[in-house]
Amino acid sequence: MRTAIDKIRELRTLHEDGLLTRDEFDRRKEAVLDTAYHDARAHAAASSGESTELGLMAGQEVGPPNRRYRLQRLISYGGRTEVWQAVDLATEVQLGHGAQVALKIHPPQRAGAAHEARLLLEEAICARRLAHEHIVRVFDWSQDAATGSVFLIMEYLDGEDLDAVIKRTGGLALERACALLDPVAQALDYAWTKCGLVHRDLKPANVFVQADGTVKLLDFGIAGSSNGSAAPGNSGSAAYMAPEAGDPQLAPDRALDVHAAAVMLYKMVTGTLPFDAGRHARASERAEALPQPVRAALHAGFAPEPSLRPPSVSELLRRVRAAALPAPGPAVIAETPAPAATSRPSAPAAAPDLRREQERRARASAEAEREARRQQLREQLRRRLEQDAAQAGERAGARRPDRVLAGLRSMSPEARQAPAAEQVLGSRLAYATIATTAPAAASLAPSAAPYASRGRLRDRFLDDSAQGPELVVLPAGRFQMGSGSDEQQAALDAGARKAWLEREVPRHLVAIGRDFAIGRHPVSVADWRAFVLATRWKPSGDVNWSAPGFIQTDEHPVVGVNWHDAQLYVRWLSTRTGKRYRMPSEAEWEYACRAGSGTPFNVGDDIRPDQANYDTRFAWAGKERGVPRRGTTAAGSYPPNAWGLCDMHGNVWEWVQDVMHDSYEGAPIDGGAWQAGGDQERRVLRGGSWLYHPRYLRSAVRNGFAARLSNDKVGFRVVREVE
Incomplete structure (x- = not known):
């Protein structure tokens, strides 16, 4: 369980993110401290055999003051426990809608039965070790200070x-x-x-x-x-x-x-x-x-x-x-020609094998159809880029780099030497570098990528023992970073908080002056396992990266990794490959996510459940909904963007290099990471995650999170510099 100090740190993060007012933060901080005192009292009462005879009822709130749950209806009850449907009131504050959970409660009238409470806690310990799609997920356990009841917080099943x-x-x-x-x-x-x-x-x-x-x-x-086992043998x-x-x-x-x-x-x-x-x-x-x-x-x-x-x-x-299975009679065998007999399944397991073969063929057919569609889209994109290049050639005289450089030379020596101008000079030189290779008008087109990716690469380790993550090489270019007024109004209509939207302005033009390679997917469980085995890295948070509480294969994105852990990984990867790996800057991440789009999502003005992993019970524009995944999904589960990058929307929030700032006032315009000023304790997260409303998946959304913390919704992807 988290300590009172850990909980207060999380409350402070919520306050800094604008999700709690100062008064709410102070009130809930005091509640955490009160709970720590009452929990000790409740433990002492349970040890002495004291308990209350009051039963549980719908509408009652249970749990410590900083993490309350409102009981809605009794689902079932047995000899030792009751199972209630409940609303998580903390998520109601954080997300604007309360998550449905199931509470398995050791009821107040049995609070004195220490052995039964211990069995309930052992269930929590066992279940949290088991991350499987067919095992109910247990998130945590807690205790109600008022009644002394111990309870598990579990996934709600309908x-x-x-x-x-x-x-x-x-x-x-x-x-x-x-x-x-x-x-x-x-x-x-x-x-x-x-x-x-x-x-x-x-x-x-x-x-x-x-x-x-x-x-x-x-x-x-x-x-x-x-x-x-600690449980009695006759249990x-x-x-x-x-x-x-x-x-x-x-x-x-x-x-x-x-x-x-x-x-x-x-x-x-x-x-x-x-x-x-x-x-x-x-x-x-x-x-x-x-x-x-x-x-x-x-x-x-x-x-x-x-x-x-x-x-x-x-x-x-x-x-x-x-x-x-029906046994064939002698007459059937005698009348059946030999070739047909050899083709008939002879092993008892033939029926399941046949079903698996049919499923395999169906998957192969679907993949072939998807590949044909991808090829068609590639051809359309190629023709569009050729047209854009031709138009760019006609306009090149108006954007020659020597004219840009002439403008720079016209600046006074004092202005060029001023610290504040250094960043501007670098950005204008970047504009000059890409001016004759990237069409200006198409760079802001809402529906097509202005430049094609430079292909994919994957670095082998120097000792030839393995490979690093798969990368996509992106071209230098420019784009509008942040959100415009129309998108902001649509976000407000979808329930976004004004404090979050203020982080996305002023919208500004950013020029990225050189190619770079970025991970096609977030860093995977397999990638992270190689790092752990090589470095003997030890986690510092509560989330187990190898068993976060939902199913994770080698192809799923790793979670339970804080910003400092991600820094260790890119340094290790640089050493193993001999190449320069690092975290993406916030501008590089948004540039890669948009892939030339100017709409709220890189797939257009709206996003659907078949395009990203998010809380599909909710919709951006009030349209299509679905059944949420309740965990991460493997690489390739959803179509990539126009540059071939997967999961830029949803699945996991992704760490970037930048320090969190409240707006873009003073932000770099050359694509570099913004590391001066701001809140040095927090780093930027991008992209949304599997648990979040689609309004958090927009290309422009910026989230700030304490660099030392990790959870089951945050991962990262890497950038490799291209020589």
């Missing part, structure tokens, strides 16, 4: 658990039941492979089917490790518990989950449990209707002897599906 599905249907078709358990098997395989964890309380109530069909595994509260639900579960001499094994999954599958198909409390078999008409091989496979799954069960839930499902 749908129903398998218990409700079984009651509603009376029983499912075998293939449908197996399909619902496939994601559960994947989650259990992941928990075992990554952490050696066994769930130990697998039952229909702990499997949740969302409205969009996604399946989530809940409740790792009594999960056991192969190295031992779990009796109807699904294996006979050996109560043996304290046995370490938790996957056979426990296999037994429970087999009982679940039997109940999902037949609507009843396979045996009573004494493990005597129950008769069921639906069970008798199942083919004998299927019944045999299910009975093997909940066999009393663990060694007779399949080694995993995935293997159990494979055997059940194989047993359900």
Whole structure:
């Protein structure tokens, strides 16, 4: 948990970002300090057995004063806990809309049961280690100072658990039941492979089917490790518990989950449990209707002897599906020609293999269509650039560099030597350098890139052991930086705060005088892992970059990295490749993001859920909405901009080199990083992220964040200087 000092630092950051007034900051700071005192009192009361008998109710606010949650409705309750739908009031202040969360609460009337509270906290610890798409995400845990109740803050799920599905249907078709358990098997395989964890309380109530069909595994509260577990051996639900579960001499094994999954599958198909409390078999008409091989496979799954069960839930499902396949009769075999027989799937796993092959072909076909569209767009862009170049040649006489230089020579020696003029001189020379190579009018065109990228490159390490990130080489050029009045009014209409918009003005022309290469994607998990292994870097924040709480593969952008960590990475990369890597300046980042566009987004005046990863419950212009991803997405999940750069909008906020300033007054106009003045404790973030409203994704948006902090919404990309 964060300390009171950490929470006060975050409040100060919100105040500096304009999201909290001074009065609000002072009031909430005092609340944090009060909570630290009350938490100590509540802990002492719990230790002495004191508790309150007041129950929870809708509309009640729980949590410490600086992070409150308003209860909306009771979702479910069990022997030890209640699960409530709630609104996160802190996000209501920060984002303008309250995030929906689920609170798993150890209720006030049980606040004296220290062992039950400990199990709830163990669930939080286990679940935060498991970042998988089919395991419910647990964000944090906290305690309500007034009641002493401990609770988990979890992802809110919209749908129903398998218990409700079984009651509603009376029983499912075998293939449908197996399909619902496939994601559960994947989650259990992941928990075992990554952490050696066994769930130990697998039952229909702990499997949740969302409205969009996604399946989530809940409740790792009594999960056991192969190295031992603190939870009692007989923990779990009796109807699904294996006979050996109560043996304290046995370490938790996957056979426990296999037994429970087999009982679940039997109940999902037949609507009843396979045996009573004494493990005597129950008769069921639906069970008798199942083919004998299927019944045999299910009975093997909940066999009393663990060694007779399949080694995993995935293997159990494979055997059940194989047993359900019709066996060919002798007459069919005799009448079937030999070539057809050889083409028929002969292995039990042929049906899943066929589905995977069909899915692979569909993905390949879709990728071919996307590549054809990209090629068409490249050809259109090439023709446009040729036209622009021809027009530029006709106008070159009016923009010759010698005329620009003549203007510079006309300045007095005192003016040229003045410190304030040094930056202007450099920028005007940059204008002179690019004047004959870049069309002026097209540089501000809202729908087309004025210059083509110079291609891609990827530097090998000097020892030939690996490669750095993939880069796109961008040409020198000029663009309008910031936002105009029309865009600002549209942002206000979309709910943007005036203090944020003031950072984007005055809009000004920036000239970037030389080519540079920038990461095609944000730095990936694989890139960061190579750095960690080579340098033994240790994180300083609360977010685990390798398990941030949502699924991350090697292709996802790394998160949990602060600005200083990013500086270490670019220095290390420079050493390994022999090239000059650094962070992008804010101007370089916006130039790369816009790719010649002058609209709020590089895709036009609006942005859609299929173009970027953001909180798609909201829309920029009140148009298209979707289902939010609730985490980062892998590289290539969305189309690139006109220069081939991906995820410039959304996915993760990206660190740049610049210090945070309240406006562009006095900003460099040569594309360099602005590092003098401003708030030296904060650096600029660009691009928005997966959790944010689309108004934060605009090309011009500037966010300031403490350089020493990190979270699961911030990453970065690199720049390499081009000789």
